Every structure is written in structure tokens, then in C-alpha cells.
Amino acid sequence: MKALYIKKGRLSFRKDYPEPKLKADEALVKVNLAGICSTDLELVKGYANFEGIPGHEFVGEVVKVKNSKDKKLIGRRVVSNINLGCGECEYCNVGIKEHCLNGKALGIIKKDGIFAEYVSLPVANIYTLTESVTDRQAVFVEPLAAALRISEVVKIPLKGKVAVLGPGRLGILISQVLSLTGVRLTLLGRIKESLNLPKKLGLGVGLIQDFKDKTFDLIVDATGSEGGLTNALRLIKPLGTIVVKSTYQGEVKLNFSKLVVDEITIIGSRCGPFLPAIELLAAGKIRTEELIEAEYPLKEGIKAFEHAARPGVKKILLKFL
Amino acid sequence: MKALYIKKGRLSFRKDYPEPKLKADEALVKVNLAGICSTDLELVKGYANFEGIPGHEFVGEVVKVKNSKDKKLIGRRVVSNINLGCGECEYCNVGIKEHCLNGKALGIIKKDGIFAEYVSLPVANIYTLTESVTDRQAVFVEPLAAALRISEVVKIPLKGKVAVLGPGRLGILISQVLSLTGVRLTLLGRIKESLNLPKKLGLGVGLIQDFKDKTFDLIVDATGSEGGLTNALRLIKPLGTIVVKSTYQGEVKLNFSKLVVDEITIIGSRCGPFLPAIELLAAGKIRTEELIEAEYPLKEGIKAFEHAARPGVKKILLKFL
Numbered sequence: 001m002k003a004l005y006i007k008k009g010r011l012s013f014r015k016d017y018p019e020p021k022l023k024a025d026e027a028l029v030k031v032n033l034a035g036i037c038s039t040d041l042e043l044v045k046g047y048a049n050f051e052g053i054p055g056h057e058f059v060g061e062v063v064k065v066k067n068s069k070d071k072k073l074i075g076r077r078v079v080s081n082i083n084l085g086c087g088e089c090e091y092c093n094v095g096i097k098e099h100c101l102n103g104k105a106l107g108i109i110k111k112d113g114i115f116a117e118y119v120s121l122p123v124a125n126i127y128t129l130t131e132s133v134t135d136r137q138a139v140f141v142e143p144l145a146a147a148l149r150i151s152e153v154v155k156i157p158l159k160g161k162v163a164v165l166g167p168g169r170l171g172i173l174i175s176q177v178l179s180l181t182g183v184r185l186t187l188l189g190r191i192k193e194s195l196n197l198p199k200k201l202g203l204g205v206g207l208i209q210d211f212k213d214k215t216f217d218l219i220v221d222a223t224g225s226e227g228g229l230t231n232a233l234r235l236i237k238p239l240g241t242i243v244v245k246s247t248y249q250g251e252v253k254l255n256f257s258k259l260v261v262d263e264i265t266i267i268g269s270r271c272g273p274f275l276p277a278i279e280l281l282a283a284g285k286i287r288t289e290e291l292i293e294a295e296y297p298l299k300e301g302i303k304a305f306e307h308a309a310r311p312g313v314k315k316i317l318l319k320f321l
Numbered sequence: 322m323k324a325l326y327i328k329k330g331r332l333s334f335r336k337d338y339p340e341p342k343l344k345a346d347e348a349l350v351k352v353n354l355a356g357i358c359s360t361d362l363e364l365v366k367g368y369a370n371f372e373g374i375p376g377h378e379f380v381g382e383v384v385k386v387k388n389s390k391d392k393k394l395i396g397r398r399v400v401s402n403i404n405l406g407c408g409e410c411e412y413c414n415v416g417i418k419e420h421c422l423n424g425k426a427l428g429i430i431k432k433d434g435i436f437a438e439y440v441s442l443p444v445a446n447i448y449t450l451t452e453s454v455t456d457r458q459a460v461f462v463e464p465l466a467a468a469l470r471i472s473e474v475v476k477i478p479l480k481g482k483v484a485v486l487g488p489g490r491l492g493i494l495i496s497q498v499l500s501l502t503g504v505r506l507t508l509l510g511r512i513k514e515s516l517n518l519p520k521k522l523g524l525g526v527g528l529i530q531d532f533k534d535k536t537f538d539l540i541v542d543a544t545g546s547e548g549g550l551t552n553a554l555r556l557i558k559p560l561g562t563i564v565v566k567s568t569y570q571g572e573v574k575l576n577f578s579k580l581v582v583d584e585i586t587i588i589g590s591r592c593g594p595f596l597p598a599i600e601l602l603a604a605g606k607i608r609t610e611e612l613i614e615a616e617y618p619l620k621e622g623i624k625a626f627e628h629a630a631r632p633g634v635k636k637i638l639l640k641f642l
Contacts, residue, residue, distance in 0.1 A: 091559065238412065244577070251574040254550075254574070254575045265586060265588040265589075266588075267585070268585050268586075
């Protein structure tokens with residue numbers, strides 16, 4: 001089958017990659033449409049030392065199952081949780097496969113991803129879609145779930161001041177999701193032009209440099225860059241909380257005494273719940289169409305990755321049909 | 322009066338420093354006994370750009386008050402909260418003077434400290450002591466309160482694994498305090514000899530390098546050094562919490578993707594409640610005598626600071642009588 005492939009930080013297009021073999025409790029999914037995520041770009045830079053097929057944001061159709069009890073899935077449009085638990089560790093035992101100690105992650109850790117014609121997936125990871133969610137919406141289920149995770153890890157200060165740093169794709173999804181809680185928030189960027197799209201979507205926006213120190217009670221850092229946490233530490237109020245949302249290859253410097261003296265909380269947040277994400281998309285509560293920049297066919301995947309890496313670019317999709 | 326004095330990162334002994342003048346709602350306190358804290362050592366290195374009299378761990382006697390309603394304090398032995406609120410900002414308004422936006426901190430920020438014969442203090446900051454707490458115990462009220470703060474900022478996982486990093490004075494106080502919650506904890510150091518004292522005090526101890534990755538649910542970093550957070554990030558389990566306890570001059574490097582992927586919480590923690598600290602000392606629940614290394618007279622303060630800066634040294638006291 002055709003697939004994109006990463007080896008030693010180099011992306012290539014393969015015409016003859018072997019089709020995945022199904023294990024028990026797995027389904028074979030034909031990929032329809034996929035999104036390129038910042039994590040995919042980091043993988044090409046060497047993040048997680050990944051070798052294999054990248055990609056984890058997608059919608060596809062089940063074409064084959066291993067167990068007869070799963071036959072009803074055939075022909076269904078589906079998305080998939082990206083975390084494959086071992087089923088045996090202390091985290092899997094309590095249903096948190098996101099933190100499986102032997103964890104595999106679709107297209108990120110020890111498991112081929114979805115920038116390929118076919119992918120094998122545990123049936124337990126699959127969520128079926130109704131017609132009310134289009135393919136172009138469905139590719140946003142995974143990042144939208146990640147945005148929803150924030151409400152699971154911190155309390156939302158509805159009377160306080162909340163900022164999201166980074167007016168990129170993830171920052172805009174997060175801002176839309178948090179706005180649904182009723183909180184007043186400001187999506188902050190460093191460049192005026194970067195605020196045009198979120199402003200068009202009705203979000204409150206501002207320039208980071210216009211805000212004084214210790215302004216916000218809760219800050220979500222969706223910049224994916226070293227400067228994000230530095231700005232967040234400047235803008236956060238005493239006793240405030242900073243949620244770090246984007247994986248980033250490398251180390252950041254942290255002002256230790258500021259953290260302690262102002263008793264700041266920094267909390268990492270990653271994958272989130274799929275069902276609420278699907279529901280919100282089906283109900284039309286989240287705008288995604290404006291977040292799409294372009295579609296490329298799979299065979300032009302390398303060009304698509306280059307496009308996705310340009311600063312300020314919106315979501316780049318890979319189309320398989 | 323005699324006092325120790327810091328200017329541009331240089332400590333000196335002054336014989337003729339002017340006695341403090343009392344403002345309304347203040348008391349004049351004659352210092353009896355004081356402790357040198359790691360923060361004092363950092364001040365000499367330039368932390369907080371402090372100029373003035375350092376010192377904030379002490380016990381003294383009230384000798385004068387400004388308002389007649391405070392006369393009952395005269396002759397009483399006291400300790401004092403180190404944070405002087407402005408009384409007007411949003412934090413002072415809700416009783417959190419520890420985070421006053423115009424905050425002064427005794428011997429740390431814009432306020433002369435207690436390495437002097439006399440100090441002026443707001444009556445609101447003062448706690449009186451009964452005979453059941455000795456002077457040599459009372460100098461530990463402030464660091465013990467800071468140790469108690471941990472239970473206010475995080476939930477204690479009584480069924481989980483807890484570690485305290487750094488078997489120094491603060492680490493030992495924290496370990497004693499946390500042990501009172503019923504949790505099983507291990508106080509970790511890098512050098513075997515550093516574990517002798519905590520072991521003698523009945524605390525569970527271990528060498529950092531003997532523990533494998535992702536072992537602990539809660540880690541308190543009381544190392545006061547850059548390596549502490551690095552070790553904590555290695556040892557913490559997914560969804561775990563790291564409490565950073567010691568102020569430290571400079572920046573530390575943080576592995577960004579580990580924080581996010583494992584959804585770690587890092588929380589800074591500083592000053593704590595005085596009354597419970599006094600109660601625990603009065604009840605004999607916390608051992609402090611073993612934590613004292615030596616006493617110096619005030620005029621030998623520079624020598625005392627040098628002694629306090631030696632690696633592995635216990636608490637150095639300054640005696641005023």
C-alpha cells in the first residue's frame with residue numbers, strides 16, 4: 001500500500017509498504033481523510049525517535065475485522081483514540097490507557113500511524129460516526145478531544161481571567177472549547193495578523209506584549225514553543241495555573257523562584273475524551289471549516305508536510321480517495 | 322544597634338545601624354535567637370537584589386508597641402509571619418497577604434529582617450508563644466509552617482508512593498510533617514552519609530539513584546538545586562505531582578514533552594500557616610533539636626553564614642543575649 005514513512009528523522013513516500021496484519025480484537029480501517037498535526041512535524045525533527053508511518057488525526061472506514069462479534073463495524077465511518085494500552089499495567093487496569101506504562105501511540109510510539117491507505121486498530125479504540133459529522137469535521141475529533149482535556153485537569157475560574165497563548169489551530173480549538181464553559185477568555189498572540197482568524201470566529205483576542213505582569217488566573221500555553229511558558233510565567237497571577245498543551249522537542253528554561261514565590265501550578269495536558277468531541281462537532285458548537293488551509297493527495301505528502309511547517313499556516317489535510 | 326547587612330550581594334556586620342521606628346499597628350521586638358535559612362544564603366548571592374538586614378526565622382520579645390490596645394503584648398515571646406501585606410490589594414482583601422501584589426517580606430523584599438538587635442513588625446503578623454515551646458524550637462516555626470503548606474496545596478495520596486528529595490534541614494522537616502498524615506514516604510538523597518540523620522530520626526530513606534523511573538505519585542523537591550527537578554521528573558509517575566519547595570537563584574531546564582505526555586503537575590509552594598506549626602512543636606510531634614548544628618553570637622554573623630553555606634550542614638543559629 002501507499003504510505004508516508006519516517007526513518008531517522010527523514011520523511012519519505014513509499015508505494016509498496018506491506019498492509020497491516022490484523023491481530024485479535026483489531027479492525028482494518030481504510031483511511032479517507034487525515035490531518036497533519038504539529039506533533040507529526042516534531043516527529044520529522046526527531047521527536048520520540050519514531051520510525052514508521054506517522055499520523056494520528058483521521059477519519060476512515062472499517063473494511064475488515066478479526067472477530068465475528070465486530071462484524072457490525074464493517075462499512076462504518078470511524079475515528080480512533082490514539083493510545084493503545086497493554087491491558088495489563090496499573091493504568092490500563094483502571095481504564096487509563098492514555099498512560100499505559102508499556103504504551104503505544106498511533107503514529108508516535110511503536111505503532112504505525114494513519115498516513116497510509118490502511119491502518120490496523122484495536123476495536124476498543126474505535127468510535128463510530130453518524131452522518132451529522134462530516135469527514136472534514138471528523139479529522140478534528142482528536143485535537144478537539146485534546147482541547148476538552150483541559151476541563152478535566154483544572155478547575156475553570158469562571159469569575160477569573162483566562163488566556164490562551166498561541167492563536168494557531170490548537171489554540172483556536174481550545175479557545176472555542178473553553179468559551180463554551182461560560183468563561184471570558186482572551187486568545188493571545190505576538191503578531192497582529194495572527195489574530196485575524198480567531199477574531200473572525202468571534203473570539204476575544206489580544207497581543208501578548210499589551211498585557212501587564214500577573215494578569216491572568218489561568219493560562220493555557222498552546223504555542224508549542226519555548227517562549228510560551230516564559231510568557232505564561234510573566235502573565236500568570238499568584239496562585240494561578242498554567243496548562244501546557246503542546247508537545248515540544250527539547251527543554252525549556254523555567255524561572256524557579258517565580259514558580260515557588262508565587263505558588264504557581266504548571267500542569268501538562270495531552271489526550272482527551274472522544275465522545276464529547278464528536279458530540280460537540282455533531283451539534284455544530286465548534287467551527288472547524290475555517291481552520292482548514294488545503295488538501296493534498298497522499299502521494300504529495302512530503303509537499304503537504306512542508307506546507308504544514310510554514311509559520312501561521314492552518315490545518316493541512318491529506319485526502320486518500 | 323548591631324546588625325548584619327547585605328548590600329550588592331555583600332554581607333557586613335554593622336555596629337551602629339539605626340533602630341527601627343515604629344509605625345501605627347507595629348511592635349518593636351528584641352530578637353533572642355535566629356536561624357540562618359538557605360534563602361538568606363541566596364540573598365548574599367544576589368537573589369531578589371535585596372539591600373538591608375536579612376533574616377526571617379527567629380524568636381524574640383516584644384519591648385514596645387505603638388497602640389495602647391497592643392500593650393498586652395509587651396514582654397511576650399513571639400514569632401512572626403514574614404509576609405507584610407499592603408492591606409489594599411485583591412490578595413490582602415481576601416486575607417492572603419503571602420501574595421500581596423505590593424508585598425514586602427521580612428529580610429527578603431523591601432523590609433529589614435531580624436539579624437539585628439531589634440525589628441519592627443506589624444502586630445497582625447505576630448504569634449505569641451507559651452512556655453511549652455522553647456527558643457530553640459521556636460526558630461523552626463517559620464520553616465515548619467512552610468513544610469505544612471504542602472498539605473494545603475496538594476492532596477496527599479495516602480495509598481500512593483511519596484518521596485521527598487533533599488535530606489537537608491527543610492527536607493527533614495517536610496518528611497516529619499508529611500509522615501504525620503499517615504502516608505508512607507521515602508526521603509531521598511544522592512549521598513549515603515546524608516541519610517544518616519533522617520534515618521536516626523526514624524524516617525524512611527533511600528538513594529535517588531536506586532529508584533527506577535516513574536516510581537512515585539507525589540514528590541516534594543526540597544533540594545534547592547537545579548538537579549532536584551530533573552530527578553523529580555524522572556521519578557514521578559504519569560499523572561503525578563511534584564511540589565517545588567525551595568527558592569533557588571536562577572533558571573532550571575524542564576523537559577517539556579515529558580511534562581505534557583505524562584500529564585505531570587508541578588506546583589510551587591512557599592510560606593505556610595504559623596498556628597499549626599506552633600501547636601505541633603508544643604505537642605512535641607516534630608524533632609528539631611537534632612537539626613541544630615551550632616550557635617554563633619550576632620557579631621560573628623559572617624562566620625556563621627560561612628558555616629551555614631557548607632554542604633550538608635545543619636541549622637546554624639545566631640544568639641543575641
